[in-house]
Amino acid sequence: MPSDLPLTSRSLPIALLRARESVMGPIRTMLADVDITEQQWRVLRVLQEEGPQDPTRIAHRACLLLPSLTRILQKLGEKGLIDRQPDPDDRRKQIIRITDDGLKIIRNNLTASIQAAERIRAHLGPERYEALLDLLNELNDMDN
């Protein structure tokens, strides 16, 4: 049954929204089992991959705004997954570090996370997957 309705699948903002939902859905489910949100996971991964760093850099690497990150770091601190120390050189800053418990969570879920990414790459095919990333990155360059 054909329709004259404008297809929301041809609206770029909505298509981006849905695509992200499809990609993140399985990962969110996996993380829910260990009571970690998608954003908390991103913060832990940044700390594990790049080492201890200040909140401003974390926010930039994990694509979070500082007010959100402040709350997330509080939660992660309560869970004992991160550690905070004052920066000796600049007392406005802190140095955030992932704890052993935090690393444990990374180790227990990283494999499944990588497999989820590989599944998507396989579904599209490597070339189209890379092409998609290129197109998305080009949208970002528009502002800057």
Added chain:
Amino acid sequence: MPSDLPLTSRSLPIALLRARESVMGPIRTMLADVDITEQQWRVLRVLQEEGPQDPTRIAHRACLLLPSLTRILQKLGEKGLIDRQPDPDDRRKQIIRITDDGLKIIRNNLTASIQAAERIRAHLGPERYEALLDLLNELNDMDN
């Protein structure tokens, strides 16, 4: 200065996040002037394009979860931009309709909204723009 860090621009979830931010940023700014959020705008557009309908359909068309939509409809009702009536055939349902004031907001911003979309299309070029939409839609089909 080269770096061994994994580029977040090659992470699909983060690339999708940033791309959506680039696309929506200008539109959000435009809507902030009339005190309307991005989500409220989507609801109004759905009602204007497709006519009166029940919340479940609105949620589907505007890509919102029902709990979010409940709150959004309350706000839009308070602003006098929509109207709600009980469905005579099924008392569980309601019929939501956009008001004249709601239509006024659409008219005052639709042109700028369309121009923003055209700007992106022009930046990528029509073929690559369509290719991007195709790739994004393919990600959705993975679940179903």
Added chain:
DNA sequence: CCCCTTTAATTAACATGTGAAGTATTTTTC
């Protein structure tokens, strides 16, 4: 050294995202 600006992080206030539970109504099934 003091005033001014900038920067880092937090807090506040409001809106949405998200999963789970609750309520009312309709449909199904035996």
Added chain:
DNA sequence: GAAAAATACTTCACATGTTAATTAAAGGGG
């Protein structure tokens, strides 16, 4: 035709998104 299952919201609780205001500490002239 009543109990059971499904549907259409709504409400709750918690987490994040987003903008603006706030606090504390550095830096930069004069």
